[in-house]
């Protein structure tokens with residue numbers, strides 16, 4: 001099997017799984033219980049949180065555990081919109097966000113918020129002038145992802161923050177950092193709120209984080225007993241939290257070396273695939289090498305993906321494409337309907353090998369030639 005869909009999710013590392021299993025067996029108490037088994041579980045969470053906070057360079061109380069980045073995005077955007085609505089009803093997002101952000105925006109629009117979409121340039125970089133123009137006195141929140149999930153476009157968050165705060169120092173800046181964690185160095189202090197998901201860094205599914213600056217207030221979306229500052233009540237997921245701390249700890253180092261290796265694999269694929277007539281590489285100078293997006297004209301992405309699967313090669317598409325819709329990111333950058341409706345995403349890891357890429361390239365040739373011939377008939 002050749003797995004090339006690491007941006008969708010990663011296989012859980014055995015070390016992380018070991019921690020999960022040990023904690024499940026040895027820490028049976030509810031951290032909210034008053035007896036010693038409860039305290040033991042509570043201490044473990046505190047320890048995990050301390051480690052994560054040190055790795056992210058934030059305060060322990062600034063970490064909130066969620067079920068994943070979708071929930072973190074909901075907690076951040078809806079929580080901030082509700083908490084700050086008396087200061088304004090305007091929110092800005094980019095055109096390169098994950099679908100969860102757009103779903104949240106649709107909801108917020110339906111309850112009276114005004115959403116603006118900031119443009120990007122031909123390389124996918126946020127249009128700073130457009131952002132500047134769009135930030136108004138009523139703008140309570142801006143959300144721009146650190147790394148776009150479809151084309152890997154990386155945004156200069158520090159500069160974006162400066163622009164936002166210069167126009168309106170009260171505007172909150174949220175960034176969905178899900179595709180950045182474990183791939184590029186991140187500074188959460190470029191933001192006020194940042195979303196993460198642990199299953200993207202070789203951790204288990206079902207746990208994510210929200211960084212919330214201690215200066216920011218959020219309205220809780222879930223009501224219950226007041227743990228996690230009241231934002232995420234209920235019994236904390238002790239084994240998942242221990243696993244999260246381990247996964248993050250194991251995956252935030254050595255990023256340069258891993259990126260150099262992945263870049264070589266990316267360049268090899270781009271070099272080979274560029275030789276096929278019709279294949280378009282949706283990559284700009286701001287794309288990180290871990291995510292490689294291509295368009296295969298006249299071939300339905302799901303047809304291609306299933307054909308590759310016959311060779312036990314697993315690649316991705318954006319969810320919109322599989323229902324015959326366009327990729328919003330490719331559309332935002334290239335403004336080309338055909339290109340945006342035929343995208344495939346190949347996502348790489350430091351675990352990917354040159355042999356895997358060679359095999360991928362030979363199978364690509366077979367499948368692409370077969371499906372292109374069918375498309376021509």
Ligand code: PMP
Nearest residue numbers: 068069070098149176178179197
């Ligand atoms: N944001 C981004 C940028 C993502 O890539 C993803 C996962 N595809 C999510 C949010 C959602 O993450 P989760 O699966 O943890 O809810």
